[in-house]
């Protein structure tokens with residue numbers, strides 16, 4: 001079920017943090033969604049998607065309603081959440097929380113999933129950062145939202161996404177991205193202009209004073225990840241982060 005997963009052990013009174021990225025193995029999806037598709041509105045069977053979301057929640061030892069998903073819109077808005085949404089999820093691309101036993105998730109299929117955590121301060125966040133989000137500076141806004149909730153030493157775990165060599169774009173689009181983040185300038189496998197969105201996000205995190213761990217992997221090159229660039233019609237995998245109250 002998991003492409004990569006880790007736990008940051010609790011330190012004194014601090015909560016442990018459970019975080020990771022799902023893969024395609026396991027899951028109920030079929031056809032182009034085969035595997036653990038967690039994305040709604042991508043054409044997959046709604047009952048299969050809900051079954052997969054329930055399976056993920058169960059695997060991280062939480063009731064389904066405590067797995068919090070966003071209505072992602074490639075924007076730059078970040079909100080605080082303190083429990084399951086009442087009603088429809090808001091149209092945001094970042095969420096932060098001080099709550100425990102609440103998993104925040106970002107859905108991706110080439111975009112960059114960013115998990116933010118300050119275990120000692122007890123604040124975590126999840127961000128969906130695609131090319132528009134990188135250009136709009138969403139990770140900087142999410143880090144600021146973490147600090148508004150008391151985080152002082154924010155760390156980021158950046159998940160697998162489409163790599164720069166696999167993300168060929170028109171030259172003018174690459175130039176726009178490079179003006180926002182020089183680190184995003186890339187070349188494709190055929191030597192043409194490309195964008196390394198994750199490198200841009202990592203540069204923005206570093207500029208915000210955040211310690212970065214970058215999980216290896218390219219979604220387009222890994223069969224264990226969903227990739228829109230590779231497949232077009234496909235599912236979504238997730239980055240998730242949850243604080244766990246230390247058991248007595």
Ligand SMILES: [Zn+2]
Nearest residue numbers: 163166218221
């Ligand atoms: Zn690649």
